[in-house]
Amino acid sequence: MKKISTFENKKVLVLGLAKSGASAARVLSDLGAIVTVNDGKELGENKEAQDLLENGIRVISGGHPVELLDEDFSLMVKNPGIPYENPMVVKAMEKDIPVITEVELAYLISEADIIGITGTNGKTTTTTLIADILNEGGLSAKLSGNIGFPASEVAEKATENDTLVMELSSFQLMGIEKFRPEIAVITNIFSAHLDYHGNQQNYEAAKWRIQENMKDSDFLVINFNQEKLRKLSEETKAQVIPFSTLEKVDGAYALDGKIYFRDEYILDVDSLSLPGEHNVENALAAIAVAKLKGVSNQSIINILTTFSGVKHRLQYLGDIEGVKFYNDSKATNILATQKALSGFENNKLWLLAGGLDRGNGFDDLIPDIENLKGMIVFGETAPKLKEIAEKLNITVLESENVGTAARLAFDNAELGEVILLSPANASWDQYPNFEIRGDVFIQEFNKLKEEI
Incomplete structure (x- = not known):
């Protein structure tokens, strides 16, 4: 960590805790700041706040008293949410x-170079790849940021021999001033988080901030499949490294089933795991970054042909008697399930779907589920999903929950077929979050494997 004096004897307010807030408070205290933490949770149910108090950091919890700002603070570090x-x-x-x-804060103290990844979809997978x-x-390489590892905590421990690979949300990028990655990646931009940003223009502007401090010695890896990103790329000072699945570009691209970087063949598309x-x-975005960092083709191939996915995000679990299992519990809406379905042959696929009923229908799924081998439905939306499956003459079975659905699918699946949990619904009717829902699916897979 760079021992900067920027915050020494300055009063800093950390607003909101969770992992990132607690990390920021500790780092700032180590840098000599006079830190006050304000969090809405009551102290008794706020372990992070209790830990900070034990370390001599002032904590005001149980509400957000606006009069606190009458104190002479030099800086506020805000929780992104x-x-x-x-x-x-x-x-x-x-x-x-x-x-x-x-x-x-992580940028200001980091001795390590930073690779920043943002976008609407694919951030976590690309960051991990x-x-x-x-x-x-x-x-x-050290994972950090929105992927679950507080950026300032990772930066504090990193040395100049490390590289921080940092997933960045639009919320986080709205709060930067000097932040400058050596390489930035924008995976794509679709419509999202409009309740927070107010409109699509503000959302896109927040994403675009990832490159605002970059220089001509830096690199911006960007999706040329999207015309809006292609146009935006003309406005950056960084060197633009495009990637595309639609055409040959001066970067990473897929053409006739093969993947290249600047005319150099890397591997076949069918080899991707x-x-x-x-x-x-x-994969193209990850290849572009790897080549910029001087990584060998063999190292790239080793990962891209074996990567099993990020947990709960189209995660490949393995196969049992020739039936493959994928865990996409993170698919809490129809769009996410549509993306998952695009990677499989429907006539060999059993889809496990269902969950919290938010009042919406599922007609948008109809083009994506035609000719499915079968569906296992569960949760509050089971009747709605069953109705559209029956319209398409798809075999559909109802099950009690994700665990029983996995077993029922396996009982009906045949050699060479795939069982995909991609619920298209939130989990809260039966599970506290999508992670626990996915864990139940993984546990059932492991049980089935042991029984065979």
């Missing part, structure tokens, strides 16, 4: 107190 309309944030900005997110490939190639067109795009 807290909107800018929050009264505490509004007052800070009225008083001209800079408001940053924790990734800005890049880190795995760099490590396979002998570099020391993750199914789906979207995962070809993710």
Whole structure:
């Protein structure tokens, strides 16, 4: 960690805890700041706050008293999920107190180079692929950011021999000032988080901030399948490295079933371990970064042909008696399930779907599930899903939950077929979150494997 004096004896307010807030508070305290943490949770149910108190850091919990801003703070470090309309944030900005997110702090203290990855879809898979490939190639890559490892905590421990591979959300990027990655990746931009950003234009502007401090010695890896990103790429100072599945570009591309980087053949598309067109795009982005970092083709191939996916995101679990299992519990909406389905042959696929009923229908799924081998439905939306399956004359079976659905699918599946959990619904009718839902599926897979 760079021992910067920027925050020494400065009063800093950390607004909102969770992992990133707690990490920022500790780092700032280590840098000599006079830290106050404010979190809405009551102290008794707030372990992070209790830990900070034990380390001598001031904590005000159980609410957000706006009058706290009357103290002479030099900086606010805001939890990314807290909107800018929050009264505490509004007052800070009225008083001209800079408001940053924790990734800005990570940048300021990092001795390591930073590779930043953002986009609407594919961020986590691409981030993980890049880190795995760099490590396979002998570099020391550290996952950080929105992927679950607080950026400032990782940056604090990283050395100049490391590389931080940092997943970045639009929320985090809104709170940067000097943040500058050596390589930035934009996987794609679709419509998302409009409740937070207000409109699509604001959302896209937040994503585009990833490159705003980059110089002509830096690289921007960007999806040329999207016209809007192609046009935006004309506005950056960084060197643009495009990737595309539609045409040959001066970067990474797929052509006639083969993947190239600047005319150099890397591997066949069919060799990729993750199914789906979207995962070809993710692989191309990762290849571009790896080649920029000097990683060998063999290291790239080793990872891309064996990568089993990020947990709960089209994660390949393995096969039992020739039947393959994929865990895509993260698919909490129809669009995510449509993307998952695009990677498989429907006539060999058993889809496990269902969950919380939010009042929507599933007609949008109809083109994507035609000719499915079968569906196993569960949860509150089981009747709705069963109805559209029956319209298409798809074999459909109802099951109690994800665990029983996995077993029922396996009982009906044949050699060479695939069982895919991609629910198209939130989990909250039966499970606290999609992770626990996915874990139940994994546990049932493991049980079945032991029984055979």
